[in-house]
Amino acid sequence: MTNFSYTVLIPLIPLFVFLFVGLLGHKMKPIVSGLIGTCGLLIAAILSYFTAYQYFFNTEKIDGTYQKILAFNTIWLQFTEKLHVDLGVLIDPISVMMLIVVTTVSLMVHIYSIGYMKGEKGFARFYAFLSLFSFSMLGLVLATNIFQMYIFWELVGVSSFLLIGYYYEKPSAVSASKKAFIVTRFADLGFLIGILILSFNTGTFDFISLTNVNGAAILTGAGASFLGLSVMTWSLIFVFMGGAGKSAMFPLHIWLPDAMEGPTPVSALIHAATMVVAGVYLVARLFPVYAISAPDGLLVVAYVGSFSSLFAAVIACTQYDIKRVLAFSTMSQIGYMMVGLGVSKYGGEAGLGYMASMFHLFTHAMFKALLFLGAGAIIHAVHSNSMKDMGGLRKYLPITHITFLIACLTIAGVPFLSAFFSKDEILTAAFHHNMPIFIVQMFVAGLTAFYMFRLYFRIFWNKDTHYHHTPHEAPITMTFPLIFLAIASIFSGYIPFSQFVSSDGVPFHSELEWTVAIPSILVGLIGIGIAFVLYKKESASSQKIAISLKSFYVAIYNKFYFDEIYIFVTKKIIFNYISRPVAWFDRHIVDGFMNSIAWVTNAVSFRIKGFQSGQVQQYAFVFVSSAILLGIFFIYLYSI
Amino acid sequence: MLGNQIIFIVFSAMIVIFSILTVTSRRILRAAVFLLFVLIATSALYFMLNYQFLAAVQLTLYAGGIVVLIIFSVLLTSHIDEKFESPALLKKVYGAIAAIFGSILVITTLLNHPFVASTDVPKDVNMDLIGKSLISWGEQGYALPFELISILLLAAMIAAIVVAKKIKTK
Amino acid sequence: MNTGIPIEYFLVTATLMFFAGVYGFVTRKNLITMLMSVELMLNAVNINFLVFNRYLFPGQLEGHFFSLFVIAVAAAEAAVAIALIINIYRNFQSIDVEKTDEMKF
Numbered sequence: 006m007t008n009f010s011y012t013v014l015i016p017l018i019p020l021f022v023f024l025f026v027g028l029l030g031h032k033m034k035p036i037v038s039g040l041i042g043t044c045g046l047l048i049a050a051i052l053s054y055f056t057a058y059q060y061f062f063n064t065e066k067i068d069g070t071y072q073k074i075l076a077f078n079t080i081w082l083q084f085t086e087k088l089h090v091d092l093g094v095l096i097d098p099i100s101v102m103m104l105i106v107v108t109t110v111s112l113m114v115h116i117y118s119i120g121y122m123k124g125e126k127g128f129a130r131f132y133a134f135l136s137l138f139s140f141s142m143l144g145l146v147l148a149t150n151i152f153q154m155y156i157f158w159e160l161v162g163v164s165s166f167l168l169i170g171y172y173y174e175k176p177s178a179v180s181a182s183k184k185a186f187i188v189t190r191f192a193d194l195g196f197l198i199g200i201l202i203l204s205f206n207t208g209t210f211d212f213i214s215l216t217n218v219n220g221a222a223i224l225t226g227a228g229a230s231f232l233g234l235s236v237m238t239w240s241l242i243f244v245f246m247g248g249a250g251k252s253a254m255f256p257l258h259i260w261l262p263d264a265m266e267g268p269t270p271v272s273a274l275i276h277a278a279t280m281v282v283a284g285v286y287l288v289a290r291l292f293p294v295y296a297i298s299a300p301d302g303l304l305v306v307a308y309v310g311s312f313s314s315l316f317a318a319v320i321a322c323t324q325y326d327i328k329r330v331l332a333f334s335t336m337s338q339i340g341y342m343m344v345g346l347g348v349s350k351y352g353g354e355a356g357l358g359y360m361a362s363m364f365h366l367f368t369h370a371m372f373k374a375l376l377f378l379g380a381g382a383i384i385h386a387v388h389s390n391s392m393k394d395m396g397g398l399r400k401y402l403p404i405t406h407i408t409f410l411i412a413c414l415t416i417a418g419v420p421f422l423s424a425f426f427s428k429d430e431i432l433t434a435a436f437h438h439n440m441p442i443f444i445v446q447m448f449v450a451g452l453t454a455f456y457m458f459r460l461y462f463r464i465f466w467n468k469d470t471h472y473h474h475t476p477h478e479a480p481i482t483m484t485f486p487l488i489f490l491a492i493a494s495i496f497s498g499y500i501p502f503s504q505f506v507s508s509d510g511v512p513f514h515s516e517l518e519w520t521v522a523i524p525s526i527l528v529g530l531i532g533i534g535i536a537f538v539l540y541k542k543e544s545a546s547s548q549k550i551a552i553s554l555k556s557f558y559v560a561i562y563n564k565f566y567f568d569e570i571y572i573f574v575t576k577k578i579i580f581n582y583i584s585r586p587v588a589w590f591d592r593h594i595v596d597g598f599m600n601s602i603a604w605v606t607n608a609v610s611f612r613i614k615g616f617q618s619g620q621v622q623q624y625a626f627v628f629v630s631s632a633i634l635l636g637i638f639f640i641y642l643y644s645i
Numbered sequence: 646m647l648g649n650q651i652i653f654i655v656f657s658a659m660i661v662i663f664s665i666l667t668v669t670s671r672r673i674l675r676a677a678v679f680l681l682f683v684l685i686a687t688s689a690l691y692f693m694l695n696y697q698f699l700a701a702v703q704l705t706l707y708a709g710g711i712v713v714l715i716i717f718s719v720l721l722t723s724h725i726d727e728k729f730e731s732p733a734l735l736k737k738v739y740g741a742i743a744a745i746f747g748s749i750l751v752i753t754t755l756l757n758h759p760f761v762a763s764t765d766v767p768k769d770v771n772m773d774l775i776g777k778s779l780i781s782w783g784e785q786g787y788a789l790p791f792e793l794i795s796i797l798l799l800a801a802m803i804a805a806i807v808v809a810k811k812i813k814t815k
Numbered sequence: 816m817n818t819g820i821p822i823e824y825f826l827v828t829a830t831l832m833f834f835a836g837v838y839g840f841v842t843r844k845n846l847i848t849m850l851m852s853v854e855l856m857l858n859a860v861n862i863n864f865l866v867f868n869r870y871l872f873p874g875q876l877e878g879h880f881f882s883l884f885v886i887a888v889a890a891a892e893a894a895v896a897i898a899l900i901i902n903i904y905r906n907f908q909s910i911d912v913e914k915t916d917e918m919k920f
Binding site: 649652653657660661662664665666667668669676677680683684687690691693694695696699701702703706707710711714715717718719721722723729732734737739740741743744747748752753755756760761762763764766767768770774775778779785787790795797798800801802804805806809811 | 912
């Protein structure tokens with residue numbers, strides 16, 4: 006058996022970097038803190054690749070199954086003999102895959118930020134937060150038990166909050182960071198409830214015993230029922246609520262578009278490639294439990310994912326802020342992953358959806374990070390987020406143009422690029438298990454191609470905009486990650502993923518199913534074609550379509566007024582009828598009680614402070630007379 | 646016997662009267678001189694109790710040392726002919742209450758208390774005995790307190806110098 | 816007893832002396848006179864020690880040595896106290912105890 010105990014270093018190195026840069030960052034030159042952060046991540050990435058190699062190629066499979074290896078474990082909080090919260094490192098196919106994803110994208114973002122964030126105030130702070138995020142995300146990925154995962158889940162949320170609010174002098178960034186934190190925190194409440202119900206029923210936090218198919222944990226709890234669903238199903242739906250919050254699934258998606266107020270590399274790292282897929286990872290982590298004891302919960306996952314992907318894709322078609330388009334695209338793609346999980350069954354060929362979902366997570370991380378970093382390069386050149394200010398940029402930004410095009414082709418599902426394989430496997434799984442969802446996802450595939458190419462044409466072709474100063478290509482630190490990720494986007498589809506990741510750990514063989522692939526290619530090409538016609542050259546036809554759909558278009562443009570609904574519910578209803586009375590109670594009764602205690606103490610001490618007069622003779626008099634009184638008391642009164 | 650009693654009454658009357666004068670006199674130098682009389686009278690009582698060595702110590706150390714020190718400091722800090730204003734009435738009342746009630750309590754208690762003498766053979770306290778006791782240990786040996794008191798005196802001497810030294814201000 | 820004087824006489828004398836000291840300590844404003852009052856009290860205690868030693872336990876030496884050490888301590892105390900008084904005089908231009916009241920509320 007290979008010894009994996011060194012893997013504990015993978016999260017710890019970013020933690021040390023965080024502490025080091027965070028505490029001493031203001032004393033070093035900005036570039037030094039950037040290099041320290043990048044080097045730390047580079048080491049973590051090398052260790053991760055080494056782990057993947059060791060795990061997939063040098064570790065013996067038992068009965069042809071990849072084993073879950075407990076590389077490191079320590080009891081952190083001991084409540085009772087049986088109930089304890091551990092901290093540790095769990096190595097299994099999906100955690101190793103996530104290690105690769107997180108460290109690769111994070112490393113690219115670290116390199117990219119050296120160029121992108123140059124000259125920003127708080128450069129060291131930025132790198133400290135990036136390292137904190139990397140630490141928390143790696144800890145989340147490697148969690149051995151659901152409670153450890155929850156801890157790191159919150160840490161990830163905090164670092165996301167800090168990074169979205171990086172430009173804390175901008176009110177919009179501050180409110181966006183608060184929104185992201187509060188919405189995900191609200192979802193995490195569901196997660197916590199789910200954890201408590203789940204562990205109460207199964208008696209364990211531990212992932213290995215929780216997901217053991219033949220173990221007691223899965224078989225218990227299925228009996229008791231509440232409102233028609235078993236307790237297990239309820240707990241898993243609650244857990245999924247946490248995942249939906251983190252992954253911006255409908256209806257908890259409202260924070261993701263606003264989160265784009267953060268620096269673009271942060272959006273690439275956190276809000277495209279890693280943190281937002283934590284929800285997918287969570288469901289995948291508990292997949293055996295979902296599949297065997299709560300198939301209804303899995304159905305919820307599938308429908309929520311499917312609806313979110315459609316919903317986000319429709320909105321993405323109307324947005325002008327390029328980062329928001331990408332944000333909705335992310336939401337839509339995560340919806341795909343959820344669908345993949347939702348339509349999957351446990352074990353063997355039927356677990357295709359699970360594999361496809363993980364596969365898509367992997368490829369999506371690469372091309373979506375690429376898209377965001379490319380968008381960052383464009384914003385860096387144009388100093389604007391709105392595609393109305395862009396056009397004809399292909400002449401000025403050749404490298405960005407090519408890499409962005411590759412990413413757009415990838416996401417559109419053009420054959421032989423990575424997402425073609427992963428997306429089609431999701432579609433195949435849906436085709437076999439749930440026809441309505443398959444049709445929706447097929448439509449979404451077309452929409453995806455359309456809005457991505459709308460974005461592409463509006464930025465790089467269309468009208469020749471006049472710029473105040475000529476846009477110039479980004480420095481090498483920014484273009485290198487673009488090129489690297491473009492190569493990854495092209496070729497990561499050729500990884501035989503089903504050989505490594507499967508729902509039950511047994512490798513299987515999957516082939517492209519052309520009956521699904523050909524329609525999806527056609528749909529993608531149609532989407533590209535429409536975008537080509539409408540946006541290749543500056544034309545009025547797109548405006549006409551928008552005007553003909555008038556009210557519907559406005560509704561979409563305003564994201565179906567979801568923000569307004571939330572504000573109405575929170576401000577008008579919750580504030581007025583719950584928060585105000587509670588605040589009144591707190592201010593007048595709780596505080597009043599405390600204040601009166603303080604007041605009484607104050608008044609009494611004001612009265613008696615005269616005793617402490619500083620007059621020695623007064624003290625002497627009190628001392629002597631007390632001694633006399635005590636003498637009287639003990640000699641004549643007490644001794645009887 | 647009678648002569649003894651007369652001497653005692655004279656000295657104890659001196660002690661009481663001069664004590665009261667010490668604490669009531671409004672001229673500070675007079676108060677110091679009255680204190681000197683009290684201390685001398687006390688040493689006379691020591692002679693009567695047959696503690697000649699201690700009486701001598703009392704005379705030299707108290708009367709000769711401490712009182713002189715006090716007079717020095719009086720001269721350093723006050724005018725010789727300065728007359729204090731009489732203390733506030735309230736203070737006097739407080740002091741009198743404390744003193745009178747305290748004396749009544751103590752005197753009634755000790756007058757009601759039967760003192761029982763031990764039947765030991767009385768010791769003649771001469772210089773030889775005192776000197777040997779001070780450097781011996783064990784039963785009736787006081788070497789340890791003797792050493793301690795010498796350290797205390799040294800510490801007090803250093804402390805007095807340090808406290809009274811003028812602080813150089815730059 | 817060799818002196819022919821009852822023990823209570825001595826004790827009453829010492830008591831009066833002691834409470835004269837107490838009165839002085841409470842009423843006097845001048846720090847040096849307060850120091851004198853303290854000396855009075857110490858003397859009263861010394862007399863008590865010696866009287867008890869002589870009358871009640873003539874075979875022992877504790878009272879005698881105790882008062883010997885009390886005298887030594889009194890000397891040390893007087894030296895330090897006067898140093899303090901001089902320092903106070905420097906800082907306050909006065910040795911009035913009612914004016915040295917900075918350590919209050």
